[in-house]
Amino acid sequence: MKRLITRGLMFGNLIEVSSPQLVARYNRALRMLIGRETALSDFHIDLSGYSPEIGDEFGDHFYLNPNGANRQFILLTTAQKEAPLLNIRFSTSRSILTRFIEANEAQLFALTARDVVAGELQGSVYAVDSPAKLLDLRRVTVEADTIGGHVADAGKLAGLIERFRREPDGWRDEALIAGMIQLARRTGDVTRVPIHLPAMSFEQPDFWTSLFGGLYVFQGQKFPAVISRGGVTGLGQMPVGQVMDFTHRNHIADWLERNGLVEPIVQARGTNGGAILRQKMDFILLDAADSLGIDVGDARRTELRKVAYKLGPALPDEFLGLAAMLRWVEEAGPWPQISSEHPAYFYTLRGRPGPDRDLVNMLLSELSPMDVRQLFITHKERFYEDYRGWSEKKREYVADFLAREYQVDKEGAREALFGPEPKMDELARPDMREGPKPTRELRDIVGPWGAMRPGQGRAQGERR
Template sequence: MKRLIEKGLMFGNLVRVDSPALVERYRRAMKALTGRETALEEFHIDISGYSPEIGDELDDHLYLNPDGCNRQFILLTTEQKRAPLLNAKFSTSRGILRRFIEENEPQLFSLTARDAVAGELDNTVYSLDSPARLFDIRRITVLADTTGNHLAEAEKLSRLVERFRTETDAWFDDVLIAQMIQLAEKAGDVTRSPLRLTSTTFEQGNFWTAHFGGLYLFRDVAEPFVISVGPKEKLGELPVDYVQDLRDRNQIARLLDINHLVEPIHEARGVDAAAILRQKMDFIVVSVAAELGLDIGHGSRRELRKAAAELGDRLPPEFHGLAAILRWVETGGPRPRITAMHPAYFYTLRARPGPDRDLVNMALAELAPMDVRQLFICHKQLFYQLYRDWPEAKKQFVADYLEREYQIDKAGARRALFGAEPGMDDMPVRHDWQIDSAAIRTPGPWERTRRDTAEGPWGRRSK
């Protein structure tokens, strides 16, 4: 993992906390939320205030998310909105935190100038004892205040000010006036600068969760369904008609298609389909060559073509399926018939534009894991998990490729692959890409040592 860290592909964009004042504010907030404190004098935090160094210190990377259900957070600065979310349990959590910060930025800027803001993402479900409980999560409320209770005090002061303005004899109520003065010393002038968070409730529709081995819940679609990473038999009764696991390729393909969630890459507007398909083939060549110990040099296109020629029939059906589609895209002729049971099928798709674009691309990355670029962008947790067991040659190629082709223009790369970002009005909760450092459990960068045939869109006849 050190290679990824050095190239900024892991633990990137965290906020450094090294001033004594901010460290002390963090300690107070951490004590209030968890009952524990850190002895570290400097560390890094993500958008929620979670620190990998403190997680290592406590040997508990879920110290701000003990049940993995109602995530707690600590805000020291509004600049945390640019940071990633580590050890995520829900795909929507970072989007909720970022929108909360952005939509309350002036108030939070004022509050964090004097104290840390601490709170939690409350979904009213306090124990996920069965997968069915996930369907009870519909709305997330952000509960927040400073460790000095500035918001609560400001609210109380606002009520007293309203009494003072409306009650006839308030001018003569010495107790009321004394209370207002005392509260104003802490809350400030709430008549001119009201401290009130207005955007604190967010809807949670379709989402991914790390719970129960990994589940994708699509309930706000025409035909609701669940995709389970593990065996679906272990989930028990769920309130949807369709429960599939990764072995059910035909059923997953049909559900994604009838709910208008995916489109073939070659039909997508504004993309270079041939270039995307060719790059997917390169990734497959690298994977197979590394497994067989075949030298690919620096992984240039010429070297990869040579490796592909040497591998020949040893290349998997994913490669040959993509090659057939690429030939059709570039030269025409009979359209290849790729059904959902073909290993290359999910490599040929991307999510349609819409509010669930990122969630669908995340599921496709799980179904097509040899596309390491999409895997890294859309499902970092799975990327890091698989990366640990890759041959050294594949690790080096992928790290170098991502640093060279993705890091320099992340937004441009995502736009070229997946289209324009969904607008905020179309996307009540964004499914951002997460890092699950708890699932990795390797020494952090700051440690000194330490699944009836449904053919789907590709089975249709060309028009």
């Protein structure tokens, strides 16, 4: 992993904690949250305040998330909102924490100037001891305060001030006045500089979790479902309409289509489908060459083309399917027949714009794992897991490619691949129980690859 770290592809943008004052504040928070302290004099923290170095010291990298369902966090600075979130158990955790910080940034900036802020992402269950419990995690509430209780004290002081103003003889109540003075010494003048950090709740009907081998939970769709990376037999009874695993390719494809969650890359607005297909084909060739021990030199496209010539009839079906699609894009071939049973099928799709776009792209990356760029962008946990099993040559090539082609312009690369980022109002979904109602075009009705291209007399694609 050192190769990834040195290129900023792992543990990048962590916040350094090295001043004695900040270390002392962090230890105060640790004592309150878990009853332990670190002996380290400097370390780095992520968005939630988790430190890989302290995780090594404690022998527990989930020291801020012991039960897996209610992640605790420590804020030393609002700059943590730009840091990554490590050891993710739920895909929604990063966006929830980031939105909480941004919504309360002025208050948090003032509070962290005097003390450390600690809190928790509270779900509706205290422990997830069975897969069925995941379906109870529909809402997450974020509550936070300083270790010194400034927010709680400010609330008490505001109440006493209101009582003082309301009661006719309040100015004679010495106990009331003494209480106000005592609280004001800790909070300051809350009438001029209010301290208010309300609990915030976020809906999470759809999410991925690393628990139970990796599950995708979709409860906010018209047709709810749970999709498992492993088998479905060990999940037990799940109170949801459809339960699938990655071997159920036809069922997953049909479910994605019925909910209007995907679109073909080559027909997505504002996308250079040909360039994306070529890069996916390069990754597939690299994987095939690596598994067969074929030298790819510096893995330039000319070298990879030679690999394709060497493989000949042994070229992977994923490569052949994307090559057929590329020929159609370049107006040099017929509309390809790629059904959901074809190994290339999920490589040809991306998440449709909407609140679940990133989650769907995350799912697609696991269904098309040879596309290492999409895997890294949308599902770093799976990327790091797969990376450990690659050869040194593939590790070097992929790390170099990501540092060269992705790190220099992350936002541009994401927009080119997946479209513009969803707006905040698109992410807010107070109630999605009825599911989205996307516009159904002809290609949606007959399947992504069942529609005619312009000028064709009839559809040539397969229907599922």
